[in-house]
Amino acid sequence: MNLPRNAQLWLPGYLRGLARRRPTPPARVWLMIADHFEPLGQTANKRAADERAARERTARWRWEWPAIARRHADSIGRQPAYTFFYPEEEYRPALLDPLAELADAGVADVEIHLHHDGEGERNFVGRIRRFKEILFARHGLLRKSKNEIVFGFIHGNWALDNSRPDGRWCGLNNEISLLRDLGCYADFTLPSAPSAAQTRLVNTIYWALDDPQKPKSHDTGIPLCAAEDSSGDLLMIPGPLALDWRRRKYGILPRLETGELAAGNPVSRERVRLWLQCAPRIGADQFIKLFAHGARERNARQLLGGDLDLVFRLLREECAKQASALRYATAWEMHNAVRAAHLPSRRESALAAVASMARG
16 A cells, blocks of 8 residues: 555554544534745745735735635634734734734734744744744734743744754754743644654644653653643644545545645545544544645635635534534634643633633
């Protein structure tokens, strides 16, 4: 059987998860979309976008996304809210302001994305600290918990905690501890397959425990289970990872399903059902994290031109068939819902935080 590259990393865990699949549908299905939003990233001609093109990219989302959000509501009547993980190295006030307007309107949120390549611990810490202060003070984004600005995180090039075998695009074996100390409430990088940065633990929300002397400490961890208190250095909230035998490459190879929304990978009912089969569960709650690179023109056309509508419509229909309540969430709200499912005694306070969307 021919499988995607680096399948030896995640296939055993994936198969174990299939064997443990629960026959009872979840009571609640939580959905969030994490966009690795890079307005200055590559264009169709493989060159970095200039400032004008970057402004056009953000403007398109500023004006087209609210209309899509207004067409949909979850089981408690809330519109979907899109989470933009914005790269620190692409910071320009004029590119963040439209996203902050969407956040103020209640249909989006902004968290932190970062690309780096061996610049060292001091550089990494300084960049994160400066950026979270700017987002909070200049743009009214992020929020405070226990008087500290906290943030969700996605690592550029998938290389969290120096997880690439070649050591590129990170260089910090203690990155998980650094993120914890900087106020990161959860990481949303995974899945990263077919990259070699993919972890062995898949389709599971878990605590990573850092070994500052070794790379890829999040390769395994402590799964979160309902009503079982646990803790660790960094909460990992991955998206679904699966083999899709219905859609085969060259008619032979199974496609790899990672929850990516992109041009060339259209949303379908079959993909939605696969998300529901494989996405992480804690007790009666299931958590679907999808991702995109929505600044790119081809992807923006696909998402804003119909695929986002399909995600919300098809998932609503499939949840109705299995009598599961559908709930939309930002990254922060997903984190709160995870903690509520993990510790039911804290459910009321955690779910109140989900509903408020208030910033500190």
